[in-house]
Amino acid sequence: MLEELRIRDLGVITDATLPLGPGLSVVTGETGAGKTMVVTAVGLLLGARSDAGAVRSGAKSATAEAVLRLPSGHPAVVRAVDAGAVIEEYDGGAELILARRLGADGRSRAFLGGRAAPVGVLAEIGEQLVVVHGQSDQIRLKGAAAQRGALDKFAGSGLATSMAAYQELYAHWRASQAELDELQSAARDRLREAESLAVALAEIDEIEPQPGEDEALKAEAVKLANVEELRIAATTAQQALIAEDFGDSGDATTMVDAAKRTLEHVAEHDAELGQAAARLAEVGFLLNDIATDLASYQAGLDSEGPERLAEIEERRAALAKLVRKYAPTIDEVLEWAERSRIRYDELQDDSTRIEALAADVVRAEADLRKQAAGVTKIRTKAAKDLSARVSAELTALAMADATLVITMEPAGALGPHGADEIAFLLQPHSGAPARPLGKGASGGELSRVMLAIEVVLAAVDPVPTFVFDEVDAGVGGRAAVEIGRRLAMLARHVQVLVVTHLPQVAAFADQHITVTKTSVRGADGGTATGFTSSDVRLLSDAERVRELARMLAGQEDSESARAHAQELLDDAKLLPQRA
Secondary structure, three states: OEEEEEEEEEOOEEEEEEEOOOOEEEEEEOOOOOHHHHHHHHHHHOOOOOOHHHEOOOOOEEEEEEEEEEEOOOHHHHHHHHOOOOOEEEOOEEEEEEEEEEEOOOOEEEEEOOEEEOHHHHHHHHOOOEEEEOOHHHOOOOOHHHHHHHHHHHHOHHHHHHHHHHHHHHHHHHHHHHHHHHHHHOHHHHHHHHHHHHHHHHHHHHHOOOOOHHHHHHHHHHHHHOHHHHHHHHHHHHHHHOOOOOOOOOOHHHHHHHHHHHHHHHOOOOHHHHHHHHHHHHHHHHHHHHHHHHHHHHHHHHHOOHHHHHHHHHHHHHHHHHHHHHOOOHHHHHHHHHHHHHHHHHHHOHHHHHHHHHHHHHHHHHHHHHHHHHHHHHHHHHHHHHHHHHHHHHHHOOOOOOEEEEEEEEEEEEEOOEEEEEEEEEEOOOOOOOEEOOOOOOHHHHHHHHHHHHHHHOOOOOOOEEEEEOOOOOOOHHHHHHHHHHHHHHOOOOEEEEEOOOHHHHOOOOEEEEEEEEEEOOOOOOOOOOEEEEEEEEOOHHHHHHHHHHHHHOOOOOHHHHHHHHHHHHHHHHOOOOO
């Protein structure tokens, strides 16, 4: 809800605050007082094109600011937070401030929640909160998507259920068609990919690499390349342990055995020396084992000659070729091969998959068209009902010959919202061609058309705040009363702000705001050096009677005019304007 509108140095308004509330608020005042500046201010807050000429003469800039109260989870609040706005939270709701500053030099700046923001973001948020009806470029339902959305909401839960089923089928159909198109368009590339994988896998399978084989062969190659050095070391070590001449007492096993026997002779006299002898026996066994292992190692070296080294180098060269082509190590080559086999199997199944997808697309499209026909049937019925109800409202709004025509034509292709092209047209009178909304109607007529539509749609497609300008242009009498009554009917569901010059409309207001103009002459007594300003204020009940009397007869002090004004107020209260 728009809680407050502040205007500074815009047109003839120097500084004004409009306190607004729920229901219907009207703005009245004499011609030239600045009522239109209220609509201009709202337009600026909605991202309208700025005009430096709207800045009050002598001022550096003009400012429009709005305070809105919304539910915490409202999409506009979420979008504002995403844009960096500071939001004031309170129980169950949030306060959002929109502002626009227009410089006399033509520069414009927008603010959202106290933070500078692009004008486009302000417009994006504003269009979710406030709708202005007055000029043709301010029609909420001028777009085909908005008209379709309004009709679908008017159609109710029956269409919502049918549309949900349609969109589920549509998503499946589109996904299947996209996969089929991808397979068919990429068939040549996929064939080349399959052939490339086949060659690579055949090469890997021919070599048959084993996990860790490259590192193992590298270690063996290093060993064989240094075989003589290794043989000498092993021989020397073995001889140090066990000498070939058993009479030689300089080898390790002989010396350890001698030490052991010496201790064994005296072990019976001291248990500690007996334990040492036992440990030397273990050392002797260990030395003999090592000597045996060294002898086996030497024998193995003798059997692994240059032929084995050549064989290893040849194998390493084959593995290195795989590593250069497919992965940094043999283990990673094997992993790549495993993944590639899976991919190769998928590519081999393309023809079967294409046939299955083609059949699925045909079935899905048939189901989708059947569901689309059901959606069209519900929409057609809803369109007739909506057209009849809006046309009835137009009759009461002094447009008795006008008809809202809702056309539904088959779309060229199935879309996410069905197979219908929907358009809202206005037929001004019998025999005249129906034309799109906003074409062929005056500003006042267009505002009345939109009022009629909004009254019918208010319960199913509400926007928090509506602003109407020129809605009562060119009408009077009973038609003016009907306009006021319907504005009050709309205000049962949403907040409505109306700029009006008709007392019959103003009588229905919940809040009555007036704009008064003051002219001050210059020092020379003329107007050239003077200035004009306007004041905006909320009227009390007594002040409302005076203002309505002025609007009726131009004589706010006339007793008869006041009596007539009070009668208008009393009659408005008796009409069924509240739910």
